[in-house]
Amino acid sequence: MSGTAPEQQRDISDEITLWEYGDTVSVPLDAAVGRALVASRFLDSVAPDPERPGHWRLRAGNQVGAVRLPGGTVLRIAPKTPVGRLFFLLGFSLNPAGAWRDSREGAVGTGAHDDMVPALAYAVERQIDGALRQGVLQGYREVAESALVVRGRLREAEQIRRHFGRTPPVEIVYDAYTADTAENRILRAAVERLLRLPHVPGPVRRRLAHQRVRLADAGPLVRGQELPLWQPSRLNSRYQPALRLAEAVLRSTSPEHRPGPLALDGFLLDMNKLFEDFVTVALREALREHGLTARLQDVHHLDLGGRVRMKPDLVVYAADGRTPVAVVDAKYKTEKPYKSDGYPNADLYQALAYATVLGLREAHLVYAAGRLPERATEVRGTGGLRLLQHSLDLTSEPAALLRTFRELAARLAGSAD
Template identity: 40%
Template structure:
């Protein structure tokens, strides 16, 4: 059985569920689960959460405003501005599991096209010959008076590096998702096989650290998504043994992170000498007791020039937005000494809604409410960000 609900739906749906399945659904934190009758449960999407959960034969999908492919793009781009729009182009079906699996397979294939990445791995071992350096303290503690074997530490050039461990773990995690399309499952399995011999990650342990280098450049888009998969795709089972798979995303966080990264990149192209700061901390009062933290502030030298705040909200059908947001941006502009600030929204319910500017009475401050159409394909979404950055850059 498949149930689809729109994001932030207030009515939800009523389903006949066993208690174990209802508990498993609630634990994924995608939906709230409330008993409606002794055998039926009402499910309601949690605020700004989207994703999919499979519990046994039941699948619950909470659909975002954007297509799932666009959500995958925003997730990837927020972590890596080199993540390209065409990485998610061409999906035949708008299904979350297919979008995640297909994107991971595409990026992994691209990363492995030139072969499996190798690197130096530090090994501790007991050997009959000297290799690397002797760990004198361990030699004395474990083999007092013995000449061989030697407790040594050496570097081995091999594929068992953090990048391959993360990538293979993500491929294997996706393969365990119930009822994943066969073609996607097959591609993931083939890619995992190419990493045969790479050691598995320890369940529950932090992901191994890796850093961006010229050597792993081709792996980087795949690694960004692999980390998302390992942190977001949950696999478990109910008390009765039903398999549970979940992929849950907080769209408010995704939208804010995407808008911050995309604006930073766009503003840098317009003003390479400027710098864009996320979550900039400042004070609203002279006594420095009231802290403010706008999402994005662009500086020229030490002087703030532009302020943005990302809001994962839809405007009303008449094109309006909450007035409290305007008060907030007015405070930001006043504290930062700016005459213009931008509230960036995830769309509007009004047909053809565009930017609207509000001049605050008895001041020279303009607050601009700027909707982005998150339903647009990724390339068009980035174009919208560019238009916003150009508009903001016109004002001193």
């Protein structure tokens, strides 16, 4: 059932606030902006309001964050999950080993900010500041160029092709010791991305601008191209927490890259993907204690011909690394109190297919919330195959959440005995 928030039934303003999977709201929008939102497809629904000319009915889905619309209006989508807990999920998913953890077991520091974009900007700036505390990391990078003097190695093929029979310039290649490394380029790009976002507080914006100056020797990234590759090493260990968070900023959904008649600029985080990443990484880490291997998004096939692909979120294998012992799928859904069965039946059909193909007696589904911690469904005609639905409480303290995964991992390990 949907409704219209009274505070949003007003003339065009500087901000529109929606809630993740919340009620539909009617807001005044220019028709071109409304069509741009339709084309961008990051909202659950966008349509003209038939009862209010000049208004559009908007409903948010699983994307949270903020977008600046043409004309300057900011569309803010607030998450249902508290921002502090959301950043715990993000931090643990990116770095379960705990290189940036504090006493709350994996939380990324967000200061006093309880809104998505300010918290994100604060967290990234703090991580980058920590990474640069000992100075900007430098490294060797191969440079190929035309020069008036020989330096490094002569590129003979290029020299003949471009300058045959002539004197300098010469085509050379050499290794330059520089701050223009993949690591610094990624950090600089994340800073510049955050500086373009709405709702970044003034003090945080000033600190981000300072970090941009410190990273000025790193080259800019070309929008739309893949991020440069970097390899974890002893030399860049102090950079790694900041790099993982910066990459999350740059790789997360951005409406600025979507097709549409008007440009939309902002940052959006896919809660479905974040929940799936957290569940699978937390279980994979917990299963290590039992000597089991867990592979994420492992490809299997429903049919003998290998035409119908299946990619369970997580498949657990025995010590030999080949024999499946458990399968888990994460669902960022909550139980519907008005339905007798609570969760969609399609989830059970999917879990049944996974268990059947992998030859298992159980399949597990993990949900974001539910009335009961666990629900079991025994499938008819299968000799006792069970489908188990587990529900989490994302408002729980991090330690309690991780304890839940350790208990589930022990149960999955029991299936291997």
